[in-house]
Amino acid sequence: MMRYFLRRLGHAFLLIIGVSLLAFLFTTLAPGNYFDEMRLNPQISPETLVALRAQYQLDRPLPIRYVSWLNSVLHGQMGFSFAHNTPVAPLLLVRAKNTLLLTITATLLAWAIALPLGVWSAERLGQFPDRVISWSTAALLVIPDLALALGLLVLTVRTGWFPTGGMASVDLEKLSSFNKIRDLAMHMALPVAALVLSAIPLLVRHVRAAVAEVLEAPFLLAAKGHGIRRRTLLYRYALRAAANPLVSLFGFSIGALLSGSLLIEVVMSWPGLGPFLLEAILARDVYVVIGGILFSTIFLAAGNFLADMLLYWVDPRIRTESTSQ
Amino acid sequence: MSRRRKIGNWLLVLGALHGIVLCAGFFAPYNPVEQDRKNPYLPPMRLHFMDSRKHLHLRPFVYPFQLRPGTFDQYVEDTAHSRPLKFLMAGDRYRMLGFLPARLHLFGTDSERIYLLGTDAFGRDQLSRILFGGQVSLLAGLFGAGFTLLIGWCIGAVAGYFGGWRDDVLMRVAELFLALPWLYLLFAIRAFLPLTVNPLQAFFLIVAVIAAVGWARPARLVRGIVLSAKERDYIRAARGFGASNLYLLRRHILPETSSVLLTQAAILIPQYVLAEMTLSFLGLGVPEPVPSWGNLLSNLQQYSVLVSYWWMYLPALAMVPFFLGYLGLASALQERTYPYKIERRSLGSLA
Numbered sequence: 001m002m003r004y005f006l007r008r009l010g011h012a013f014l015l016i017i018g019v020s021l022l023a024f025l026f027t028t029l030a031p032g033n034y035f036d037e038m039r040l041n042p043q044i045s046p047e048t049l050v051a052l053r054a055q056y057q058l059d060r061p062l063p064i065r066y067v068s069w070l071n072s073v074l075h076g077q078m079g080f081s082f083a084h085n086t087p088v089a090p091l092l093l094v095r096a097k098n099t100l101l102l103t104i105t106a107t108l109l110a111w112a113i114a115l116p117l118g119v120w121s122a123e124r125l126g127q128f129p130d131r132v133i134s135w136s137t138a139a140l141l142v143i144p145d146l147a148l149a150l151g152l153l154v155l156t157v158r159t160g161w162f163p164t165g166g167m168a169s170v171d172l173e174k175l176s177s178f179n180k181i182r183d184l185a186m187h188m189a190l191p192v193a194a195l196v197l198s199a200i201p202l203l204v205r206h207v208r209a210a211v212a213e214v215l216e217a218p219f220l221l222a223a224k225g226h227g228i229r230r231r232t233l234l235y236r237y238a239l240r241a242a243a244n245p246l247v248s249l250f251g252f253s254i255g256a257l258l259s260g261s262l263l264i265e266v267v268m269s270w271p272g273l274g275p276f277l278l279e280a281i282l283a284r285d286v287y288v289v290i291g292g293i294l295f296s297t298i299f300l301a302a303g304n305f306l307a308d309m310l311l312y313w314v315d316p317r318i319r320t321e322s323t324s325q
Numbered sequence: 326m327s328r329r330r331k332i333g334n335w336l337l338v339l340g341a342l343h344g345i346v347l348c349a350g351f352f353a354p355y356n357p358v359e360q361d362r363k364n365p366y367l368p369p370m371r372l373h374f375m376d377s378r379k380h381l382h383l384r385p386f387v388y389p390f391q392l393r394p395g396t397f398d399q400y401v402e403d404t405a406h407s408r409p410l411k412f413l414m415a416g417d418r419y420r421m422l423g424f425l426p427a428r429l430h431l432f433g434t435d436s437e438r439i440y441l442l443g444t445d446a447f448g449r450d451q452l453s454r455i456l457f458g459g460q461v462s463l464l465a466g467l468f469g470a471g472f473t474l475l476i477g478w479c480i481g482a483v484a485g486y487f488g489g490w491r492d493d494v495l496m497r498v499a500e501l502f503l504a505l506p507w508l509y510l511l512f513a514i515r516a517f518l519p520l521t522v523n524p525l526q527a528f529f530l531i532v533a534v535i536a537a538v539g540w541a542r543p544a545r546l547v548r549g550i551v552l553s554a555k556e557r558d559y560i561r562a563a564r565g566f567g568a569s570n571l572y573l574l575r576r577h578i579l580p581e582t583s584s585v586l587l588t589q590a591a592i593l594i595p596q597y598v599l600a601e602m603t604l605s606f607l608g609l610g611v612p613e614p615v616p617s618w619g620n621l622l623s624n625l626q627q628y629s630v631l632v633s634y635w636w637m638y639l640p641a642l643a644m645v646p647f648f649l650g651y652l653g654l655a656s657a658l659q660e661r662t663y664p665y666k667i668e669r670r671s672l673g674s675l676a
Binding site: 022026142143146147150158165259262263277278281293 | 497500515599607638642
């Protein structure tokens with residue numbers, strides 16, 4: 001157990017280090033930096049610019065910058081934002097909180113919908129419900145998320161069912177605490193719907209495939225012969241045996257919590273990491289970009305790690321495999 | 326339906342769709358960058374066969390719009406004048422396939438311009454822009470997928486054939502790329518490249534960025550095939566006869582990877598078209614005035630456009646048939662490659 005655990009942890013750590021190195025490498029390849037725009041401003045003298053570059057260590061070679069950045073990561077700062085003039089980590093944390101609020105809701109909802117649909121579809125393989133579900137997931141699959149998000153936005157703006165943009169109404173301060181929560185829910189409805197709809201087809205298809213394969217196993221026929229109820233059969237026996245690929249997929253969902261909603265946040269102007277990162281890219285605020293990438297990588301690694309741990313817990317085959325080694 | 330038939334049908338659908346976009350100059354009535362400043366945000370004109378006096382016409386016609394009195398953006402059809410469509414007529418000059426000078430258009434009118442899908446802020450014809458925008462977006466997808474497969478193929482072949490430390494290093498890097506969500510990676514790489522570039526540079530920049538992101542999966546697949554192929558008896562025999570590494574790879578091993586590469590291409594191309602659209606939508610891709618599906622949609626980032634001019638959303642729908650075609654092709658190809666696996670677990674297939 002311990003060895004398995006440590007090896008997975010080592011993998012996650014290597015992934016994070018690798019990504020941070022990669023991100024830094026790209027920064028040196030990039031032409032231009034945050035202060036280049038200032039060169040055009042006659043009020044800023046070239047000496048000031050040189051001083052600014054020195055202050056932010058942009059004139060130092062890459063390894064030194066990387067080491068000093070690592071140092072600041074260890075101090076919980078993750079470098080310094082040029083545009084916001086503060087350490088990066090607190091800035092990102094605020095945004096990441098908003099993103100997580102959105103994505104955790106969407107992920108839970110998507111799984112809650114996809115699991116029963118997938119199981120139902122697998123149970124009625126080739127029958128009417130299965131075909132309806134297959135066709136509708138296929139239809140959702142061919143509508144790319146950009147088109148889906150924009151379509152929802154156009155629809156909502158024309159009907160006015162939900163508020164669009166941001167995560168709070170202008171008069172939020174005046175509302176009672178119950179209405180505050182309602183207001184938040186209304187603002188979340190649209191981005192959550194877009195995320196759920198884009199996540200569902202793949203999840204349903206994976207659940208369907210995994211369960212359908214298990215349903216043909218002899219032990220389920222035996223269980224059926226013992227007169228075990230249909231629901232128990234499906235959800236306690238079949239789903240558990242089919243869990244292996246689904247747990248990996250769930251880990252992937254967890255890993256994508258910070259990065260999966262990037263585009264939808266931008267389209268729906270949700271104040272999460274997505275728009276913040278885009279802004280930083282356009283302003284050449286490199287440490288914010290690196291920080292954002294690192295943040296999402298940490299989540300990704302954590303998601304993979306969690307999936308591995310869950311697999312160990314769910315699937316006895318892995319347990320025996322890792323102890324026999 | 327047999328598998329071969331299925332693949333053929335999907336290829337036919339895709340061929341037709343790409344043909345339309347390839348000959349955008351012929352199908353589009355106007356030049357996509359030509360402006361008509363007097364008619365910004367004109368709604369789509371409806372094709373009529375029946376005129377206001379209930380007379381049936383065989384030749385479709387449209388009624389021009391006029392401003393509803395007292396408003397500045399509400400249009401009503403002016404039923405007093407009709408503009409009949411003319412088919413296969415000479416119009417704006419364009420270059421067919423990029424080099425053949427031509428003037429023939431599928432349809433047009435003698436007199437005033439008509440806008441079947443409305444106009445944008447500068448009075449440019451939305452239909453023409455969607456058709457020409459498809460050229461940019463699809464070409465970016467095709468080039469990107471081509472480069473990705475080339476990179477993945479080379480890396481996979483080297484890793485699989487030579488093995489040892491090369492295999493270790495290359496596959497660790499591939500895992501790194503695989504682990505990251507592709508949109509993030511796309512952003513990250515794009516973030517560190519120049520922002521303001523001319524359209525042609527931007528196009529190749531995008532292709533390069535997209536291609537750099539996705540090589541890991543094809544590389545791993547190719548590696549797997551090469552690994553199993555190089556242990557075959559006939560290859561050992563060929564080596565015994567003195568065949569060089571290059572000859573073995575070229576003659577015996579790499580041809581085996583073709584079906585995997587084809588399947589990957591069918592999966593990657595729509596993904597990459599979407600990548601181009603996403604980048605252009607966010608203003609990191611192909612800049613105006615050159616149309617691409619992404620930057621056509623970027624108009625929707627303005628709230629006023631979103632509220633009032635629904636036809637600006639149409640470019641998003643333009644790609645749906647292409648996605649359908651590629652998805653169908655990919656699943657048909659997958660069925661051919663792994664016939665037994667897919668029958669039960671039809672993940673990528675359409676119903």
